[in-house]
Amino acid sequence: MPYNFENGFWVLILFPLLGAAVNGLMGKRFPAGMVALIACFMSGLSFLVAFGTFLQFSNLPGESRVLSKHLFTWIESGNFVASFGLLLDPLSMVMILIITGVGFLIHVYSTRYMREHPGFYRYFAYLNLFIFMMSVLALADNYLMMFIGWEGVGLCSYLLIGYYFDRKSAGDAAKKAFIVNRVGDAGFILGVLLIFRTFQSVEFIPVFEQVVRRFPEAEASFGILSAIALLLFVGAIGKSAQIPLYVWLPDAMEGPTPVSALIHAATMVTAGVYLTARSAALYSRTPEVLALVASIGAITALFAALIATVQTDIKRVLAYSTVSQLGYMFIAVGVGAFGAGIFHLFTHAFFKALLFLGAGSVILALHHEQNLFKMGGLRRYLPITSLTMWIGTLAISGIPPFAGFFSKDEILAKAYESPLGSPLLWALGLVAAGLTAFYMFRLMFLTFHGRGHHEKHPPREDSNSVSIPLLFLALFSLIAGWIGLPPYLGINRFEHFLEPSFRYQYQHGASETAHTSELLLASVTILAAVLGIAVSYLLYVRKPGTSGKLASRFPSVYRILERKFYVDEIYDFLVVHPLYRLAVRTLWRTIDVRLIDGTVNGTGSFFQAWGHLLKRIQAGYARIYASWVLWGALLVILYCYFSLA
C-alpha cells in the first residue's frame, strides 16, 4: 500500500527540525560535505513528502480538500485550548510547496555559495530551522501556533541577517529587522487576543464559522472585526515590509544572498500576505480595513519601485523590488481578490528567488562586488546566469508568456473591476509596473551588457550546484503562470484550486467584465512595461551617460530618491533618538542606576547580613541543635495549646 499522505503529511515538518538539531548540535564536528548533505537531504525529503501529499491531495474532490491533523494539546487552561494541530487546505498546500520546493533548491545552491565561510554548519542549521518554522507558520490550524511559526521565522531571519556577525553593519541590520518586526508582532498578538476574546477560540475553522454565523453582512462601520483585522494587518505590515515598516528589508540584504532569496524574497516576507488571505473571512467583512490594505499596498508598490530605480547595489535594487511586489500582493488582497494575491505570491517566489540567486552568482563571480556600475559585460562570462536572469526579468516585468504577466495582469484587472477596487489603485499599480520593467532592465543592462573590465581576471560560472537551481527556477518563472490563465485565454485553475480555502469569504457582489475590456487592460499593462523597457534601453544602452546627466539636471529629485525619501533619517529623528535619550538619561542613569540598583543592592546586603547571622546559629554542637529542637517544640506546644483551648 502506498504511503498515505493524507494522514502522514505532518512528518514533513519533522525533517528540517531534525536536520537543524543534528547540524546545530553536532555539525561542528562534521566535515562540510556531510553538513550540506544532511541539510539538503532533510529539506529535500520534506519537499518529497509535500509533493506526494499534493499528488494525493489534488485527487480529492474539491470540498474534501481540507485535512487537519491534531498532534497534541499544547495549552489547556480553563476554556482556553491551544492545540498543536496542522491544517492542510489548498492555501497551505500552495505555501508548503513553495516553502519546501524553493527551500530545497536554495539549500542546494547554498552548498556552493557558502562553501568558503566559517560556521558552515551554523548556516545550514539555521536554514533548516527556518524551513521548519515557516512550515509551522503555513500549516498551523490556529492563530497561536501560527504566531509561533511567525516568531520562529523572525528569529531565523535575525540569525541569518546577522550571519556575518563580525561585520557591524550585519549586526545592526539584524537588530533593525528584529526590532521593526517587534512592532508588527505586537499588533499580531493583540489581534489574536482580541480574536480569543470575541470568539472564545483561536482555531481557524471554528473562528471563521462563527464569523459567518455572527456577521452575515460586512461591517458598515468600524467594529470588532475591523479592530481584529487592523491589528493583524499591523503584523502583516511588519513581516511583509510595507509602509511604514518596510525599512528593515533593504538592510536585511546584509545576510548571505541565498538567505535573501529564500527568506527575504520567496517565503518569509510573504507571510503577511498569507496571514491576510488566511483571514479572508475576517477581512472580506471589513471594507474599511481592506481599503487601507489596498492603499498601503499601492503606495508601497509605487514608492519602493521609485527608490529601486536609482539604487546602485544589485541586491538593494532587488530588495526594493521585493517590497514593491509585496505591495502588489496587498493591492490584490485589499480589493478582495485573495486568490490573485496568492497567485502573485506563488509566481513571485520563483522569479524573485531566481533573480536573487542570479545576483548571488554574479557576486560570487566578481568576488563580492555588488555595485552595478562596476559590473557590465558579464553576459559572455556567465551565460547561464545571464540567460536565467533574463527570464526572471521578463517574468517580473510582466511580459507574456512569462509567469509574472499572468499574476500581475490579474491583480491590475481586479484592482480596476472589483467592487472594492478603483481606477486610482489600478493607475498606481500600472505606474509601478512600468517602473518595475525600467529598473529591472536597468539592472540587467548594467550587469550583463555594455563593456566591463574583466580581462585580467575573467569571472566564470561556478559549479552545477549554482546553475541547476537557477535553471529550475527559470523554468518555473516561465511556466508557473500558465496555471492561472485570464478569462479571455482559458480557465484559472489556480484560483479554482484555492476556492475551498476562501469558502468563508464574504462576496461583495460579483464583477462581470467583458473579455474585451480585460484584454484592453492587459494591453495597457504590457504597454507600460514596454515603455519602461524602452526608457531603460535608451538611458543605459543607447546613450549611456544620459542617466548621469539627468541626475545632475534634477539633483534634488535624484538625491531624494537616492536617499530613499529620507525615511531612515526621519525614523532616526522621530523615534530612535528620542527613545535613546529617554533610555540613557532617564531610564538608565536615574531610574536604573540610582533607584533600581540601589534597591537591589540594598536588598542584597540586607539578606547577606541575615545570612551571616543565621550562619552563627550553626555552631556545629549537637547540644546546641538539641536545644533548638527543644525550644521549637516548646513553641509548637504553646501554639497548639492556645489555639485549641
Next chain:
Amino acid sequence: MDLEYTTLLPEIILSLSGILLMMSAPMVDRERQHSLGYPALLGIGTAFAATVVQWGLSGEGFYGMVFQDSFSQLCKLLFLFSAAAITLSAMSYLEREKLLHGEFFALLSFATVGMCLMASSADLILTFLGLEILSVSTYILVAFREKDPKSTESALKYFILGAFSTAFLLYGIAFIYGATGTTRYTQVADFLSSASFYPLALALGLALIAVGFGFKAAVTPFHVWTPDVYEGAPLPIAMHLAVSSKAAALVALLRIFYQMLPDLSQQWEGMLSISAVLTMAVGNIAALTQTNIKRMLAYSSIAHAGYLLVGFCANNASGVQAMLFYLFAYALMNVGAFTVIQVMARDNERFLSISDFRGTARRHPYLSAALASFLVSLAGIPATAGFMGKLFMFAAAIESQHYTLVVIALLASAVGLYYYLRVIVLMYMWEPSDILEPAPVPLSAKIVIAIMIIGTFYLGIYPKPILDLASEAAIF
C-alpha cells in the same frame, strides 16, 4: 478485615531483596561489592513493577493497619524511582571512593521499605515503625564514609538528634492514644468529629507529632541538623536525605493531618503556615552565604520544604495534587544536581567548595549545562519542572485564600534565585581556578543525569502525565 498480604506487595518484595543483598554481600569479592547495585536495582524495579500492576486497586490490609490507595501507590512510585536513581548513582560513587560494602544497597532498600510503609500506613504505630526503619538505616548510611571523621561525626549528630525527635513523636502518639483511645487514623478522625470537646492531651499530641515529622522533613525550627549532616554524609545519601527521606516525612504528615486530624485543620494550618514562612526565609537566606555546595543544597532543600508546606497549608485536593507533583519535580532536579556534583567532586569529595565550580563549563560543557538546568529548575524558572511545581502549589494556596503566604513564598523564591544563579555564573563566566583534567564520568551517572534532564524539561513543558496521576492520588 483480613490479612491481605498483597496490599504490601512492593514492601515485601523490597524487604526480601534487601535481606538477600545483606546475605550475599559477604560472599562477593571485595572489589566487586559495588556491583551488588544491579540486584538491588532489580529488587527496586520489581517492587516498582508490582506497584504499577496494582495501580488502581484500593482497600485495606493487615487488619486495617495498611491502606492501599492511589495516594500510597503514587508515593511508592516516587520513592522507588528515587531509590533506583540513587542506587545507580551510588554504584560508581562507591567504586570511586573505595567504600566497598554491598550492605549499602541493602540498607538503602530497607530505608525505602520504611518510606513506603509511611506512605501506606493507616495506623500511627505502623507509621512510627516505618519512620524508624527509615531512620535506623539512614543513620548507618550517613556514617558510610568510614575514613572521613566528618562522616562519623555527622552520623552521630544525626543519630542523637534523630533519637531525640523520635522521642517527641512517640510521646505525641501516646497523647493521641490517651485522648482518643486509638491509634488508627480513621478511628481518631471519627472520634474527633463526634467529640463535644477536645482534651488537652490532643493539643500535646498534635504538637509533638508535628515536631517529630518536622525534624525529618527539616522544617524550621527543627532544621538545624540538616547542613552538618548533609555535609558529612556520602553524596548519594545526602541525595537520599534531601529527596526521599524528606518526602516520606511530608507524605506521612500529610496523611496524618488530612486523614486523621481534619477537624483540627484550623490549628495545624496556622501552625504550618508560620513554619512555612520561617522555613522559606531561613532556607533561602542562610543559603546565600554558604561556601560549600553541599551545605548550600542543604539549605536549598530546607527552602523547598517550606514551599511544600505552602501546598500543604492549602488544605484542598489541588494542594495535595500540587505537592505530589512537586515532590516528583523536586526529586528529578535534586537527584540530577547531586549526581553532577558527585561527578565533579572527584575522589574523596575533594571539590565541593562553591569556588571550585569556577569555569567548569570549559572542562565539562555537558555536565555544566546539566547542572545549570537543574539549578534553574530549582530556582523555579519557566520551562522546567520546578516552575510548574511552584505554579501549581501556589495556585492551590491561592485557591484557599492564603494570599500572604503565597506572596512571601514568591519573595523567598526571588531571594533563592541569587544562590542558584551564582553557581551558574561561576561555571560560565569565570576562568577556571586550576588546570585539571576533566573528571571521568561513569556511564551510570550519565544515565541518571540524562533521565533527570529529560524529566525536568518534560514536566516543565508538558506536566500533564504526572499531574493526572497526582490528581488521581489526591484522594483526601
